[in-house]
Amino acid sequence: xxxxxxxxxxxxxxxxxxxxxxxxxxxxxxxxxxxxxxxxxxxxxxxxxxxxxxxxxxxxxxxxxxxxxxxxxxxxxxxxxxxxxxxxxxxxxxxxxxxxxxxxxxxxxxxxxxxxxxxxxxxxxxxxxxxxxxxxxxxxxxxxxxxxxxxxxxxxxxxxxxxxxxxxxxxxxxxxxxxxxxxxxxxxxxxxxxxxxxxxxxxxxxxxxxxxxxxxxxxxxxxxxxxxxxxxxxxxxxxxxxxxxxxxxxxxxxxxxxxxxxxxxxxxxxxxxxxxxxxxxxxxxxxxxxxxxxxxxxxxxxxxxxxxxxxxxxxxxxxxxxxxxxxxxxxxxxxxxxxxxxxxxxxxxxxxxxxxxxxxxxxxxxxxxxxxxxxxxxxxxxxxxxxxxxxxxxxxx
Numbered sequence: 001x002x003x004x005x006x007x008x009x010x011x012x013x014x015x016x017x018x019x020x021x022x023x024x025x026x027x028x029x030x031x032x033x034x035x036x037x038x039x040x041x042x043x044x045x046x047x048x049x050x051x052x053x054x055x056x057x058x059x060x061x062x063x064x065x066x067x068x069x070x071x072x073x074x075x076x077x078x079x080x081x082x083x084x085x086x087x088x089x090x091x092x093x094x095x096x097x098x099x100x101x102x103x104x105x106x107x108x109x110x111x112x113x114x115x116x117x118x119x120x121x122x123x124x125x126x127x128x129x130x131x132x133x134x135x136x137x138x139x140x141x142x143x144x145x146x147x148x149x150x151x152x153x154x155x156x157x158x159x160x161x162x163x164x165x166x167x168x169x170x171x172x173x174x175x176x177x178x179x180x181x182x183x184x185x186x187x188x189x190x191x192x193x194x195x196x197x198x199x200x201x202x203x204x205x206x207x208x209x210x211x212x213x214x215x216x217x218x219x220x221x222x223x224x225x226x227x228x229x230x231x232x233x234x235x236x237x238x239x240x241x242x243x244x245x246x247x248x249x250x251x252x253x254x255x256x257x258x259x260x261x262x263x264x265x266x267x268x269x270x271x272x273x274x275x276x277x278x279x280x281x282x283x284x285x286x287x288x289x290x291x292x293x294x295x296x297x298x299x300x301x302x303x304x305x306x307x308x309x310x311x312x313x314x315x316x317x318x319x320x321x322x323x324x325x326x327x328x329x330x331x332x333x334x335x336x337x338x339x340x341x342x343x344x345x346x347x348x349x350x351x352x353x354x355x356x357x358x359x360x361x362x363x364x365x366x367x368x369x370x371x372x373x374x375x376x377x378x379x380x381x382x383x384x385x386x387x388x389x390x391x392x393x394x395x396x397x
Contacts, residue, residue, distance in 0.1 A: 010077035010110055011038070011054050014131075014167060018055070021166045028158060033060050035067075042072070044097035051094050059155060069102045069155050076109040083109050085116035092124055104156050108167060127160050131167050175271060178305055183267070187312035190266060199362045200314060202255065215265060216241045219249050233257045235264040237271075252365040259310025267305050314364050315372045324378065327357050339373065342382035351379075 015038050021027065022034050035058045041050025054075045058067035074091045076083050088107055095105040106127040107113075113121075113128055121128050178186075193212075194205050209215045216239075223231040223245040232253075233244040242261045248254050321337070328336030333350065341351050355373070359366045373379050 011075040014073075014075050014108055015055055017166055018057070018163070021162065022057075026166065027162045029059065033062065034058070035060065042070075042098040044094075046097050051098060053094070057159065059159070069104070069159075070100075071104050071106055071156075071159055072098075073106045073108060076107060076111070078109075078111045082112040082114045083107070083117050084114050085120050088113075088117050088120050088126065092120070092126060095126075104159070106160070106163065108163070127156075127163075129160075129163055129167055175268075175301060177301060178267070180308055183263075183305060183308045184312045184317065186266065187263075187309050188316060191313055191316060198319065200255075202258070202363075209262075213265075214240060218243045220246050222246055233261050235261045235269075237264075237269050240269075252359065252363070255314050255362075255364045256310050256368050259313045260306045262313065263306035263309030264302075267309060268302055271302070311368060311372055311375075315358075315362055315368065317376065320358070320362075320372060321376065321378070323361055324354060324358060324373075327361075328354060337378075339379045340382055341379055347382075 015036065019036050022036060023031050025031060027034050037056045037058070039052055039054070040056050041052045042056070043049070044051050053072045055073035057071040057073070059069040059071075061068045072095055076087065091105060091107060095103065104125070104127065106129065107121070108129045108131060110131040112130060118128065120126075191200070194200065194208055206217055210217070218241055221243055223234070223243060231245065232248060233242065235242050242258070242265065244254065244257050244261065248257055325336045328350075331350075331353070339351055339354060341347055355366050355369050358369045362369070
């Protein structure tokens with residue numbers, strides 16, 4: 001099949017997938033307000049004629065005489081090479097000739113993008129979506145980013161997420177769906193090589209990891225941002241290096257971030273995926289009724305597994321419970337194996353003190369201790385949980 005036919009086939013496939021998703025209401029706007037076209041022309045004043053684009057999506061407000069937003073799409077398909085920077089520069093030039101302030105360019109490809117192409121897209125605000133092609137997966141740098149408060153999405157974010165979900169790769173080659181028990185067992189087996197019965201001494205741990213696994217560490221860098229989120233740490237698979245932002249060193253958050261990246265090292269170093277795709281995966285959504293994050297794609301599973309490993313490694317179940325019970329027994333608490341929590345000041349003070357002690361003993365954040373108590377079902381709520389946690393959140397966390 002020649003390159004023109006390959007391109008037409010890919011374009012046709014993309015058109016049908018987008019059209020079907022819009023008609024199914026997956027864009028979260030009324031299907032009557034979103035229109036997709038193939039090979040439609042848009043007027044260029046410089047050419048004094050229309051420029052034809054592979055695909056276009058028009059978003060219309062009810063009863064409007066003109067579209068409110070326009071998304072111009074170019075489809076690139078290749079059996080081998082990456083999309084060169086020249087292609088996106090040419091695409092950008094075409095968009096610029098018809099652009100208003102609510103016009104956005106999107107390039108979709110079933111092959112990778114050159115580094116220069118990615119850089120140009122970022123600097124010009126163009127969107128890139130890479131559709132899965134198993135023969136062209138690449139190593140991934142696994143990030144731990146600082147969570148940002150959710151804000152209302154603008155229409156271009158909604159459309160981009162929609163197209164990424166509809167067309168983009170949402171799978172990671174080699175990912176195993178490990179259970180909490182499996183991760184706990186794995187973390188325990190590794191932890192036993194360093195310290196079986198007490199908290200971890202970080203300098204000794206790092207030194208032994210360097211010697212045993214030829215794993216390197218860098219805690220002196222000021223890490224950048226990805227998709228608007230500050231990178232707290234990342235594991236570079238290709239170079240076998242764990243980076244943690246220098247501002248986190250000697251803070252109570254440092255052990256958890258280190259544990260998260262160690263989770264990537266021990267659980268995910270054989271994974272394969274393009275880094276740009278990984279960054280574009282949607283983050284997990286918070287379920288307020290279940291009080292937890294919902295994993296929607298493989299990235300969510302990867303990050304969840306790394307979090308689970310961090311908690312299990314630095315707060316191992318047996319030692320954690322033993323220390324909690326021992327501390328509470330010495331405080332004269334009659335039932336030290338369970339925390340009873342309600343609005344009474346004495347019970348809240350006991351809770352605060354238990355969390356503080358465990359945080360200091362394990363040298364880890366109070367938030368990590370709180371989650372560990374919750375997941376091990378060591379807290380019994382005597383009043384409505386939501387009322388208690390909202391009352392205490394600002395005080396403790």
